[in-house]
Amino acid sequence: MxxxxxxxxxxxxxxxIVLFVVAGLLLTPLDTQSQSLGxxxxxxxxxxxxxxxxxxxxxxxxxxxxxxTYYWIxxxxxxxxxxxxxxxxxxxxICALEPHSPGVWDFQAFNMAWNISVSxxxxxxxxxxxxxxxxxxxxEGIPLNPRSPALYSKLGWIFFAKMGGELDEMHMTYKAxxxxxxxxxxxxxxPGEFDVVVAAFEPxxxxxxxxxxxxxxxxxxIQKERLDALLKSDPAVADYVRRLTDMDITLxxxxxxxxxxxxxxxxxxxxxxxxxxxxxxxxxxxRYPPTDENDRQLAQAKLINDPAYAQARNKLLTxxxxxxxxxxxxxxxxxxxxLMKRYKIPIDWRLPQAAGMYWMAYGIKACGTEYSEAMNxxxxxxxxxxxLKDMTGYGKLTYIENPSDPDAPTIYMNPDQRLVMPTHERxxxxxxxxxxxxxxxxxxxxxxxxxxxxxLGAIESILVPAHRKQEAQKLYDYLKTAYxxxxxxxxxxxxxxxxxxxxxxxxxTDPIRRIAGMxxxxxxxxxxxxxxxxxxxTYNEMYDFAKGVYDRFQADAVxxxxxxxxxxxxxxxxxxxxVEPRELGYELALLPSPQNADRGDRQNLYSQLxxxxxxxxxxxxxxxxxxxxxVKQCEMRGIQFQKAFPPPPGLDAWRKEMEKRLNPxxx
Numbered sequence: 001m002x003x004x005x006x007x008x009x010x011x012x013x014x015x016x017i018v019l020f021v022v023a024g025l026l027l028t029p030l031d032t033q034s035q036s037l038g039x040x041x042x043x044x045x046x047x048x049x050x051x052x053x054x055x056x057x058x059x060x061x062x063x064x065x066x067x068x069t070y071y072w073i074x075x076x077x078x079x080x081x082x083x084x085x086x087x088x089x090x091x092x093x094i095c096a097l098e099p100h101s102p103g104v105w106d107f108q109a110f111n112m113a114w115n116i117s118v119s120x121x122x123x124x125x126x127x128x129x130x131x132x133x134x135x136x137x138x139x140e141g142i143p144l145n146p147r148s149p150a151l152y153s154k155l156g157w158i159f160f161a162k163m164g165g166e167l168d169e170m171h172m173t174y175k176a177x178x179x180x181x182x183x184x185x186x187x188x189x190x191p192g193e194f195d196v197v198v199a200a201f202e203p204x205x206x207x208x209x210x211x212x213x214x215x216x217x218x219x220x221x222i223q224k225e226r227l228d229a230l231l232k233s234d235p236a237v238a239d240y241v242r243r244l245t246d247m248d249i250t251l252x253x254x255x256x257x258x259x260x261x262x263x264x265x266x267x268x269x270x271x272x273x274x275x276x277x278x279x280x281x282x283x284x285x286x287r288y289p290p291t292d293e294n295d296r297q298l299a300q301a302k303l304i305n306d307p308a309y310a311q312a313r314n315k316l317l318t319x320x321x322x323x324x325x326x327x328x329x330x331x332x333x334x335x336x337x338x339l340m341k342r343y344k345i346p347i348d349w350r351l352p353q354a355a356g357m358y359w360m361a362y363g364i365k366a367c368g369t370e371y372s373e374a375m376n377x378x379x380x381x382x383x384x385x386x387x388l389k390d391m392t393g394y395g396k397l398t399y400i401e402n403p404s405d406p407d408a409p410t411i412y413m414n415p416d417q418r419l420v421m422p423t424h425e426r427x428x429x430x431x432x433x434x435x436x437x438x439x440x441x442x443x444x445x446x447x448x449x450x451x452x453x454x455x456l457g458a459i460e461s462i463l464v465p466a467h468r469k470q471e472a473q474k475l476y477d478y479l480k481t482a483y484x485x486x487x488x489x490x491x492x493x494x495x496x497x498x499x500x501x502x503x504x505x506x507x508x509t510d511p512i513r514r515i516a517g518m519x520x521x522x523x524x525x526x527x528x529x530x531x532x533x534x535x536x537x538t539y540n541e542m543y544d545f546a547k548g549v550y551d552r553f554q555a556d557a558v559x560x561x562x563x564x565x566x567x568x569x570x571x572x573x574x575x576x577x578x579v580e581p582r583e584l585g586y587e588l589a590l591l592p593s594p595q596n597a598d599r600g601d602r603q604n605l606y607s608q609l610x611x612x613x614x615x616x617x618x619x620x621x622x623x624x625x626x627x628x629x630x631v632k633q634c635e636m637r638g639i640q641f642q643k644a645f646p647p648p649p650g651l652d653a654w655r656k657e658m659e660k661r662l663n664p665x666x667x
Contacts, residue, residue, distance in 0.1 A: 100144060108133075126174070127174060134158055142155070147368065152360065164353040174352065185324055188282075188399060192346075194345065196346070197346030216329075221323060247300050286401055287403075344425070363380070385430055389423060391416060398583060412585065414584060464499050466523075467530075523542045550566050574609075578630070
């Protein structure tokens with residue numbers, strides 16, 4: 001006997017009701033277990049922070065599934081039609097329907113940072129979508145899934161590969177935007193070695209500055225309880241805050257009105273500091289000293305630099321910066337400091353690679369040791385290694401503000417010699433952790449080749465030309481011992497002899513021309529900067545080294561592969577140093593002052609070369625005297641340019657020579 005269709009329908013309805021009841025009974029223990037494991041935020045965090053998600057997630061699973069499917073299809077169709085903002089809105093709804101599904105957040109962030117971004121054409125649009133991917137993970141996905149390895153990895157990967165890499169033709173735009181964010185927040189790190197940079201950052205890691213039991217909130221950038229505690233514990237800080245308030249300087253960002261025609265304006269503390277402070281962290285990135293439009297701004301600038309409040313100001317700035325790191329950027333200052341100490345590197349947090357390292361490493365900490373396999377420590381360490389290698393090659397960031405567009409500064413990236421030894425040590429730890437052996441002869445060839453290649457490049461192109469010969473010698477000796485290298489250049493006792501012997505070339509395809517160019521360029525930069533600081537011995541050593549490399553290369557190179565005349569190479573480098581040394585990664589003031597007495601200045605360099613190489617000054621004089629920035633800086637100090645930089649002997653003869661070159665047919 002066959003069952004009637006109606007009976008079957010009632011049976012299926014009854015079964016569905018039973019399944020819904022069972023699912024409801026299982027929901028509470030599953031939520032409890034997820035909270036106990038730290039997979040989701042505890043208690044009513046979601047309902048308080050994201051009430052719209054609470055509303056959507058109470059929908060029965062049978063209704064949510066088709067709704068989610070519909071929205072997925074709809075969002076993809078909108079993307080194909082290039083209706084990106086509508087697709088973004090649907091993506092938010094999808095994430096709200098599945099807040100504890102890491103794959104949803106992962107996909108949507110990747111979609112924004114990679115797929116949608118490259119479909120747009122202007123730098124501003126590209127950056128908007130990439131940073132949308134960052135904020136989606138950092139501000140929403142990770143707080144709702146705090147022990148999801150994939151989300152930390154993807155966030156770190158966006159910083160490292162998308163912003164820090166070079167595959168996207170607009171990568172310098174992303175680097176400039178991120179550098180602007182961190183410059184306005186933290187300021188420029190001090191020049192110097194590891195100890196100096198760490199000491200400057202250490203106050204931010206004070207545990208009293210942040211209540212880490214309270215999740216970061218972008219709508220509340222200052223934890224009121226901690227601010228009250230600071231003001232109560234330090235009367236000087238409280239007095240300074242009162243003075244700032246009287247001057248319309250606030251502790252949280254606010255809109256700034258135009259301060260013309262005598263109108264007052266409220267300005268955020270960090271904006272005021274970055275605009276007027278004479279501290280190197282802010283002043284070193286300016287093209288010109290700040291100008292003020294009215295008496296109110298003059299008074300605000302005076303208060304920002306008042307020496308009577310120096311200690312209170314530093315304490316308050318440290319507090320505000322730590323609070324914003326935690327609340328707005330979800331970064332733990334204590335962990336940032338730990339990262340610097342762990343790898344023994346002076347991290348410049350304005351680099352996207354630094355943020356990539358942070359999120360990769362922080363993910364392992366947040367997920368716990370039981371998640372190490374899922375987090376894939378080896379792949380994470382590989383990305384950290386890549387970040388360190390990138391920062392060695394071009395991690396010395398020079399930032400020059402752009403007053404007309406503060407979010408788009410001019411940045412230059414040069415090799416950072418300070419990172420060579422720490423990266424080498426991290427390479428060794430990575431190799432041992434990966435191979436489970438310190439026996440280099442049994443090491444995977446890929447690791448061995450990568451390690452040797454890194455050290456060779458660092459010795460030849462960075463350390464020796466930068467006059468860091470002690471480190472270069474140590475790494476050269478290490479290479480010979482660890483890898484049992486013998487014969488040819490490896491039988492030298494001195495790293496200088498090793499570098500000289502490698503200066504052999506046979507044809508144009510040999511990459512030695514590029515290496516020779518880097519050695520000559522960096523060694524001449526090192527020489528001229530040393531001369532500016534009256535370090536004559538270093539100048540002589542590095543100038544002679546550059547000339548020796550040049551002569552050896554020219555002797556072996558074929559005609560079509562030869563370099564330009566040595567004096568022209570020197571003049572080109574010197575012209576850059578005189579006009580804008582920050583392009584090359586050097587802080588070299590134009591004129592002497594007590595603040596730069598130990599680092600030297602460009603006027604002193606010019607004076608020294610008047611005796612040593614006046615012919616070089618003749619070659620660059622018209623170029624530097626025609627530079628409006630140099631002339632303006634002299635005028636602002638009340639000095640005539642030609643008095644500070646007098647015409648060198650031989651200038652007329654050089655001008656005639658140049659005229660002949662430009663007009664060879666004229667007699």
